[in-house]
Amino acid sequence: MAELIGQDYTPPDIRAKVTGRAKYAEDIRADGMLFCRLLTSPMPHARVRNIDASAALAMEGVVAILTADELPEVPAPGNTILTNEPLYVGAPILALAAVDETTAQNAIAAINLELEPLEFCVDPLDSLRPGGPNARTDGNTPRGRETVAEMNTSEGVGEIKWTEQDFADAGEGQMPLGQHEREWSYGDVDAGFASASLVLDESFVTAGHAHHSMEPRSAMAYWQNGKCYVYGSSQSQAYIVPGLAAMLEIPPEDLVYIAEFCGGGFGSKGGAYPVMAIPGYMSKKTGRPVLMRISRAEENFIGVCRPAFQGRLKIGFQPDGRITAVDLYIVQDNGPNSGGGDWTAAGSAMSLVYTPPAMRFRGLPILTNTPPKGAMRGPGQNQLATAVEPIIDKAARQLGIDPVAIRRINAPDNSSAYGPNQGPVSSAYQREALDMGAEQFGWEARRARSGQRRGSKVTGVAVGQAFHSAGASGFDGLLRIAPDGKLYVHTGVGNLGTYSYSTTSRVAAEVLGYDWDNVEIVRGDSSRGLPWTLGQFGSNTSHTETRANYASAMDAVQKLKEIAAMDLGGSPEDYDVGEEVVFARGNPSRRLTYAAAAQRAIQLGGRFSGQEVPADINAMTARATEVIAGTGLVGVARDGFPTRGTVPALAAGFIEIELDIETGQFEIIDYLGVADCGTVLHPLGLSGQIKGGAVMGFGMAALERQVYDRHYGLPGTVGLHQTKPPTYLDVPLDMGWSAVDIADPANPVGAKGIGEPTMGCAAAALLCAISDALGGHYFNRSPIVPDMIMNAAAGQAQSHGPLHVHTQ
Amino acid sequence: MIESNSVYAGLAGSSASLPKNPGSGPDGPIESAIEASMCAQPSLGESSLGWLESRGNWSRRNFIKGIIASGVAVSGVPYLASAASRPALQAGAVERLISLNVNGQTRRVDVLPNETLAMTLRYKLGLTGTKLGCDRAECGACTVLIDGVTHYSCSTLTQRVRGKEIQTVEGLESASGELHPVQQAFIDELGPQCGFCTPGQVMAAVGLLMENPDPTREEARQAMAGNICRCGNYDHYLNGIMRAAREV
Structure with missing residues (x-):
């Protein structure tokens, strides 16, 4: 092994990206194609009284309109495709198709x-x-979400109100602890606080912010031969099909879904999303192909966003910094719909990252008339990192402990437990990550510069941490060795931009001893035969897909050995594979090339060439195998390898900044990100995830937030110049990365994912560094924007209330 | 509809009622007509949400107003009425079938007065490598070179680049398939993640190296600052630019 694993290589799709040949959804053209535009709500909450489209429909070139009345009803509080009761500014009310986009917009x-x-x-x-x-006429909180799996399928709406007493009891500026919806705990929390020598009780706010992927979620669709063809923008490939087919009210086999490239998703394009169905419906109605180009402004609203938290953390410490107990309470700004499970994920993350021996979690989601909420890179875990890490620093300062040391003493290891059930983890090396980072960053020397002044500039040095679960199991692998000797790895993973679709396919090549130049990846178009796979989200692909591809490759190895035994004598166990031949162990000259074995598999038929498939694979994988059956030696299998509980991805970020206390501006002097992601599969790709995640984290900490006017419910942040994603000038000139690189035992190649905590650790580090430069002023809020820094430096009150969200 | 292939065809007739004052602006009749038409039409992408975006310090409407405020008088251009009822070309009107020099080739293309270069490239010339990330000069995904200088093609009127050399990402590769050093360096350094901003990053980097073949890393990032990468892969792109600079 390890010919391909851990090596850099040229991913097969990258040339198309640098030459402009890569086709994204809005790049698709078809003869007679119509252009679709949306009419969206200018109000935060309204009821459609009447739509008079007669003048629009009379305009030359206008073909059709589509309204909510023509679409299936979505049970509350689910997100709608089109609606007669818009619940946020920007909610699509109707769609209109015309022969060109200007005509559509004018209409x-x-x-x-x-x-x-x-x-x-x-x-x-x-x-x-x-x-x-209340955000909805029927209440202010989604109901029926007992498990994380049910988070996106909540049914019904309820109402929760706190009492005046709840607000009065909290005291000025502190988070009230009224009725909650969910509670779990383990250990003796009261005893933990009683034994603590320091107890902090902190209220906090983390802002919501929009994903703003570079590619807005445009889509194109047409119908042919009873099937709907959809070109979409999605992180995932196979995972999109069941959801989108359901939205279009067709069986999954009647949907052909094509998504070769995706211009960024960050969680917002993980599963099928409502507007993706509009071109399909419009095409069905008009009988013509339909392209719907989504504008940047529309993307701001329909592109979902990270939910804000308003919360409170009570946390106890021993004199050495070890945490004794945690009591965490979170109110999630859920948007107007089902929202996401960020708040509960945050509670589980708290239990692992800081390993409190006793903990209680309480929380509830509350509906608001702000854009729908969805998973954004580290959903819940990264809000938690921005809320809690500065509080850990505050404790360290009060206890006189070094920031790395206080994290180290609480860091998770292989014996640590996760979440309400305190289940096992497959591996955790956060202490190693902290040690590695401290050494490579020169922590001690840099810490000595903390608080150093140069004119109006002050140095801040800090560390941050974050976590995300990073792997799933039980999905299918599919591959084919063709009579030309080439290996075709079929993958249902999407192409989010991490190159993991390709890196995880290399595992199959590695198992079979293939030269990478003889391997092709089949992907991006469900009609090509793509197996059932989890979506490309949740930092899971590196773990999940290496397992699945390992399974299909092992199936192919077994079939190669059986064919060799049949043709060359002996039993399958007498044979081995390598360098694209199957050979007898004792006598390598008794051999069969893969090309010959593939030809033989076609003759043999049955399971050898995919005409028969295992009973335990998904129906989608079975259909995918039909596409290639009889054309080579087919390896197809469900990942049935043992699991070892939650697969944690952990990350630590080390940062040095110079903060100008007269302007509130800062410059990041240096940044180092360190990952615990198991065995490193693709060093350059990992570098991109660590640094790119950090850049997004800098935005989360100091630039990006949604602003809403409390009196009119209108947004103050829509375009990129308002939402402020980081540019080249907001990040360090050079960034560093490193990885613990210790194999995870629950994966055949030792891999865990990493994409999400790389953001949270950087965001936390930057927030902590700003507070460090200010000599220990903690804002209990993210992002920290320049006027907040100037107010703090001048000892002035902030312009926002301590618990307000969506503030400037 | 005559121009079913055009995203800009079929402009509604409100501009026909504008006061006539042909050819009196300092930029001459063509530019005046362009601005008049832009002033009169709801701009593409400015949906019911457009006004919200406009509340910031930049918007397409402000861009148009800025042009008008710069001293260009408004002229009447009645032919902007819908294509079916379009009268013959009048004094002060804009030639629509124009020649563009794109990637070294002369392309004849029918262009509306208010059409942006990004739209012409993507929807009329089939050059979809140039991306629309924001369509309002915020992200840089649409960056092209015009006479060797980087421009946002989403905010450049096609009528203004007649007679100029336009270079897009499709024009960098040699006929034999050899990539531009910037393209090759972006592959070697794994510059792209999702790849949507990549064509713009490539063109901005090519433009930088034409002007400054040996930039410092700081100079490079200043030159690239108008190109957003939401994947945040700036470090890899800068590594690519520095590598390309060594190899150019």
């Missing part, structure tokens, strides 16, 4: 839309007040 402007404004709410705490506004 949209000619539609007379009558809206009745309804009560709205943009701050969960406003809604929780007695008599406070």
Whole structure:
């Protein structure tokens, strides 16, 4: 092994990216194609009283409109494709198709839309007040979400209000602890606090922010031969099909889904999303191909966003910094729909990253008339990192302990446990990551510069940490050795941009002893025969797909050996594989090339060439195998390898900044990210995940947030110049990375994912560094924007209330 | 509809009622007509949400207003009425079938007065390598070279680049398939992640190296600052630029 694993290589799709040949959804053209535009809500909450499209439909070149009345009903509080009760500014109300985009846009402007404004709410705490506004006419909280698996399938809406007493009890600026929806705990929390020598009780706010992937979620669709062909923008490939087919009300086998490239998703394009269905419906109605180009402004609203948290953390420490107990309470700004499970994920992350011997978690999601919420890189875990890491620093400062040391003493290892059930983890080397980072960053020497002044500039030095679960199991692998001797690895993973679709395919090549130049990856178009696979999200691909591809490769190895035994004598166990031949162990000259074995597999048929498939594979994989059956030696298998509990990805970020206390601006002097992601599969790709995640983390910590006007419910951040994703000038000139590189025992090649905590650790590190430069002023809020820094430096009050979300 | 292949065809007739003052602007009749038409039309991408975006310090509407405020008088261009009822070309109107020099080739293309270069490239010339990330000069995914200088093609009027040399990402590869050093360096350093910003990053880097073949890393990032990469792969792109500079 290890010919391909751990090596850099040229991913097969990268040349198309640098030459402009890569086709994204909006690059697809078809004869007679119509252009579709959306009419979206200008109000945070309203009811459609009347739509008069007569003038629009009379315009030359206008072909059709599509309204919510023509689409399947979505049970509340699910997100809608189109709606007659828009629940946020930017919610799509109707779609209009015309022969060109300008005509469509002009026709949209000619539609007379009558809206009745309804009560709205943009701050969960406003809604929780007695008599406070509800985001939906039927309540302010989603119901029926007992497990994480049910998070996106909540049913019904309920109402929760706190009492005036709850607010009064909290005291000025502290988070009230009223009725919650969920609670779990382990250990003796009260005893933990009683034994602590330092107890901090901190309220905090983390802002929501938009994904703003570079490619807005455009889509193109047409119907042919009873099937709907959809070109979409999605992180995932196979995983999109069941959801999108359900939205289109067709069986999965009648959907051909094509997504060769995806211009970024960061969680927002992990599963099928509502507007993706519009071109399909419009094409069905008009009988013509339909392209829907989504604008940047539309993307800001329909592209979902990270939910804000308003929370409170009570945390106890021994004198040496070891945590004795944790009591965590989170209110999640859930948007107007089902939202996501960030708040509960945050609780579970708390239990692992800081390994408290006793912990209680409570929380609830509250609906607001802000954009729908969805998973964003480290959903819950990264909000937690930005909320908790500065509080850990505050404790370290009060206890007189070094920031690395306090994290080290609480760091998870292989014996640590995860979440409400305190289940096992497959491997955790955060202490090693902290030690490696401290050494490579020159922590001691840099810490000595903490607080150093140069004119108006002050040095801050800090460390941050984050976690995300990083692997799943039980999915299918599919590959084919063709009579030309080439290996075709079929993968249902999407192409998010991490190159993991390709890196994980290399495992199959490695097992079979293939020269990488003789391997092709089949992907990006469900009609080509792609196996059932988990979506490309949740940092899972590196772990999940190496398992699945290992399984199909082992199946192919077994079939190669059986064919060799049949043709050359002996039993399958007498044979081995390597360098694209199957050979007798004792006598390598008794051999069969893979090309010959593939030809033989076609003759033999049955399971050898995929005409028969294992009973335990997914129906989608079985259909995919039909596409290639009889054309070579087919390896197809479900990953049935043993598991060892939660697969943790852990990361630590080390940072030095110079903060100008007269302007509130800072410069990041240096950054080093360290990952615990098991065996390193693709060094350059990992570098990109560590550094790219950090860049996004810098945005989360100091630039990006959603601003909503409390009185009118209108957004103050829409375009990129307002939402402020980091540019070249917001990040260090050079960035460093490193990895613990210790194999995870639950994976055949030792791999764990990593994409998400690389963001949270950097965000946390930057927040901590700003506070460090300010001599230990903790904001209990992210992001920290320049006016907050200037207010803090001048000893002035902040312009926002301590618990307000969506503030400037 | 005559131009079913055009995303800009079929402009509604409101511009026909604009006051006539042909050819009086300092930029001459063509530019005046362009601005008049842009002023009169709801701009593409400016949906019911457009006004929200416009509340910042930059918007397409402000861009248009800025042009008008710079002293160009408004002129009447009645032919901007829908294509079916378009009258013959009048004084002060814009030639629509124009020649563009794109990637060394002369391309004849029918262009509307208010059409952006990004739209012409993507929807009329089939050059979809140039990406629309924001369509309002915020992200740089649409960056092309015009006479060797980087421009946002989403905010460049096609009518203004007649007679100039336009270079897009499709024009960098040699006929024999050899990549430009910047393209090769971006592959070697794994510059792209999702790849959507990549064509713009490539063109901005090519433009930088034409002007400054031996930039420092700081100079490179200043030159690239108009190109957002949401995947955050700036470090890899800068590594690529420095590698390309060594190899150019």
